[in-house]
Each structure stands twice: as C-alpha cells, then as structure tokens.
Amino acid sequence: AQTVTQSQPEMSVQEAETVTLSCTYDTSENNYYLFWYKQPPSRQMILVIRQEAYKQQNATENRFSVNFQKAAKSFSLKISDSQLGDTAMYFCAFMKYSGNQFYFGTGTSLTVIP
C-alpha cells in the first residue's frame, strides 16, 4: 500500500511571504502522479498542482511550485507571495499510473496572516 505523510499539521505565514509545505510518500512504484489539493473554509477541494513522476522538471502554476525529489520520495509545495485567499487546508495525494485511487496525506492547515 502507498502512504503519504504530511508532517506539518499547522503552519502560518505572513502575507506576501513564501512558505513551503512538506510531503513525503512511500511506494515501490516507478511511475505515478502526485497532486496538491487545497481545501478553503468553503470545504471545496481544489486542485492546485500536479506532477508526473517521469518528468524531472518541477511543475509550476503561477505562485505555486513544487520541489519533486523522486529518490527521496519528497514532494513539497512552495507558495510565493502568499495571499489571504491561500488560507486553507492543503492535501498531498499520490496515484499510481495503473492505479485506481488516490492516497491522501492528513493535511496541513495554512493560515496567511495579514
């Protein structure tokens, strides 16, 4: 079975600063996908960014970028120029290429302080 670990239950960051959320995973698979989802207080799950394991280049989406270290099985999310709207729970998720389900981490609650 795959496991996804988010070791930071809560984090805070000053508005306009940069913050990094950690995620590690355990798998014997070589090909897989990794995702970061955001859950604001509205509780809607929103995809932030995804990474294919075969791609060496780190994914970026505007202010969001990842640091994907395949050998270390690490997939951290960096949020630059933090905004108040970034306040949310963030979940890391893993899926095998041949897989049929996501494996989610336990989440990191991020608060952006004005």
Place this chain on the structure above:
Amino acid sequence: DADVTQTPRNRITKTGKRIMLECSQTKGHDRMYWYRQDPGLGLRLIYYSFDVKDINKGEISDGYSVSRQAQAKFSLSLESAIPNQTALYFCATSDSDRFSYEQYFGPGTRLTVT
C-alpha cells in the same frame, strides 16, 4: 452550474437510521468515487466505480453500500447509521481517457449521526 453536485449538503440523523447521499455529475466522466474526511485523518476512500457495472470497495467500506444508477449518478448509503460515521463526505469523478487522472470533487456533505 457545478459539474459535480451532492445532496444533501448537510444532514443530521439518528443512530440506526438508513440514509442515502447522492452524487451527480455533468462532466461525462466514467469514474466516480466516495470519500470520507475526518479531522487529522485526511480523505479515505469508501467505494469507487469505473463504470455502471463496476463497483469496488475502498479502504473503509464497512457499514456503507453504493449504487451506480447511471454513468452520471453514484449514491452512497448508510444502512444503519452510527455516531462514528459522523464526517464530511465527498464524491469525486475522473476521466479514464485523460492522461492526468485528476479527480474533481463535489462540494461535500456534512453528516452528523446523533
């Protein structure tokens, strides 16, 4: 209009009652999923379906059943609700034809069993 809808959005029920949560999607996706979210545990998969005739148990299926009435509809039932089934329930969809396998989530149903 939302692509993935869930009804009801909130529900309070008593121990022993049968309850059904419904999910509909207009995205045309073939795959549908039910998750539950508990504080500190992230999202865990209850059941998933890859087409109308395909139903599979997830990580925590005990006490739950599902029905895939059509490609667009996937219902979750609690035959005899118990208090530890109090949680936030999410329906999600994905498209097997899309390489990314991204999952799209409904708005969630907050269920309280008293």
